Amino acid sequence: xxxxxxxxxxxxxxxxxxxxxxxxxxxxxxxxxxxxxxxxxxxxxxxxxxxxxxxxxxxxxxxxxxxxxxxxxxxxxxxxxxxxxxxxxxxxxxxxxxxxxxxxxxxxxxxxxxx
Amino acid sequence: xxxxxxxxxxxxxxxxxxxxxxxxxxxxxxxxxxxxxxxxxxxxxxxxxxxxxxxxxxxxxxxxxxxxxxxxxxxxxxxxxxxxxxxxxxxxxxxxxxxxxxxxxxxxxxxxxx
Numbered sequence: 001x002x003x004x005x006x007x008x009x010x011x012x013x014x015x016x017x018x019x020x021x022x023x024x025x026x027x028x029x030x031x032x033x034x035x036x037x038x039x040x041x042x043x044x045x046x047x048x049x050x051x052x053x054x055x056x057x058x059x060x061x062x063x064x065x066x067x068x069x070x071x072x073x074x075x076x077x078x079x080x081x082x083x084x085x086x087x088x089x090x091x092x093x094x095x096x097x098x099x100x101x102x103x104x105x106x107x108x109x110x111x112x113x114x115x
Numbered sequence: 116x117x118x119x120x121x122x123x124x125x126x127x128x129x130x131x132x133x134x135x136x137x138x139x140x141x142x143x144x145x146x147x148x149x150x151x152x153x154x155x156x157x158x159x160x161x162x163x164x165x166x167x168x169x170x171x172x173x174x175x176x177x178x179x180x181x182x183x184x185x186x187x188x189x190x191x192x193x194x195x196x197x198x199x200x201x202x203x204x205x206x207x208x209x210x211x212x213x214x215x216x217x218x219x220x221x222x223x224x225x226x227x228x229x
Contacts, residue, residue: 033216043203045220091158095216100171102148103207103218105158 002027004094006106013082014114020067021077021109023092031097034068034075039108040088048090051075079111087113116142119221121206127227133194136224140187140208146170147189148218149181152203161204164189165211193226201228 003026013019025034036048051059051068059066063080079086092106120139128134140147149161160173164183181191187208193200203225207218 035217037220042222043225044222045205045207047217047219050217097216100160100163101216102160102163102171102173103150103158104160107157 002029002094002096002104004092004104004106006090006092006109008109009107010110010112012112012114015082015084017082018078018080019082019111021079021090021092021111023075023077023106025073025075025092025094027073027094027096029096029098033095033097034066035093035095035103036064036066036075036077037091037093037105038086038088039091040085045091049077082113084113084115087111119206119208119219121204121221121224123224124222125225125227127229128196129229130196130198132196133192134196134226135190135192136204136206136226138189138191138206138208138221140189140206141219143210144208144219145187145211146209147183147187148207148209149189149191150205150207151175152205152223153201158205161191196228198228200226202226 005024032053034051038046049061065078067076089108091108093103122137146165148163152158163171167183178194183189203223205223206221209218
């Protein structure tokens, strides 16, 4: 079974700073996707970024980028020029493309951006 | 396109009762998945429906069931409610054409069992 671990329960940074959220996963599969989701206080789960395991290039979406280290099974999220609206729970998620295509989530990191 | 919608948004039930939650996916999305979110267990997969068939099921008791209609709308049902069923229930849809695996979530239904 796949597992996802987020080792930082909480993080806090000042507005405009850069912050990196860590995620590691465990799988014996080779064909999978990784995601970062954001859940603000409204509880709406929002997709931030995705990474296909077969792609060596790290995904980027505006201020959000990932550092995908497949051999190390590491998938960290970097938020540049952080904004107050980035305050949220961030979940790392894994999806195996073979078999049940379900999301397996980490426990989340509560990120607070301070003014 | 309109996003995933879930109704009702909030629900209070008593132990032993049953409840039905509804989810309307994004237009054109034929896969609907359900997740339970609790402070203790985090986010856990309940089941996935595609073309009116349950394609995958998580590790939940038989009290949790679901179905999908021909228009892709989905319902989940929990019978004989227990206090531990109090949770945020999230529905997610995704396209099933091409190579897109992103799941798009609805706002959730907050169920409180007393």
